[in-house]
Amino acid sequence: MHLWTVPVLSLVTLVPTAIGGVLFGLALAAPPGPMNAVIAEESAVRGWRAGFTAGLGAMTADACFFVLAVLGAATVVTNTPGLRRVMIAGGGLLMLWFAYGAVGEANALSTAEADVDEESQGFRKALVLALTNPYQVAFWLTVGIGLLETGSVDVLSYLPFVGADLGGLLVVQTGHPVLLAGFFGGIVVWITGFPAAIVAARRRVERLAPIVAWASALVLASSGVLFLFEAL
Secondary structure, three states, X not given: OHHHHHXXXXXXXXXXXXXXXXXXXXXXXXXXXXXXXXXXXXXXXXXXXXXXXXXXXXXXXXXXXXXXXXXXXXXXXXXXXXXXXXXXXXXXXXXXXXXXXXXXXXXXXXXXXXXXOOOOOHHHHHHHHHHOOHHHHHHHHOHHHHHHOOEEEEHHHHOOOOHHHHOOOOEEEEOOHHHHHHHHHXXXXXXXXXXXXXXXXXXXXXXHHHHHHXXXXXXXXXXXXXXXXXXX
């Protein structure tokens, strides 16, 4: 009997762990910010593939931070205030530069002069922005470390008001490869679906591309200014 119950118990444990990993990945990838601004701009201007490629750039940065977190090297950033300040300032300047480029694309699209055949820079832009984003480093030093350590998390029990009733329904096993696979799977779901939604909306709204480009420029410029203020 014991030999039969082990696989069943493992399956019962792994399924919520995989679901929890997907939810954690979506929670990291979905919130509005500079990376999603780049993905939206690339999707609206150059199509789904360009938006997806930009998303891969951001996910590549997460993979790098994951490796650094495993090795313990990412703690250097938090233990070196000067380095963190340089990262924030560098990220802010890059965001302002990319915002300037987004404004140029928005103007070109508004006057029907955009060269949509121009090679996409989305992967490099998202990768560089993510690598210079200290908040992404902070995620891997806090939540990320928690995902890597062996243990368990009762995800739904932390919900306000209903946590006591939902406790035990989604218990995630941390430090398990299935959790990490689900985490990056959740990111893939987002960088696949978000560009598709932008492209679908663009087909319905003829002037959506310049609007998205302008919105991307605004998000990048605002984030860049906030980063520079924090660095100073």
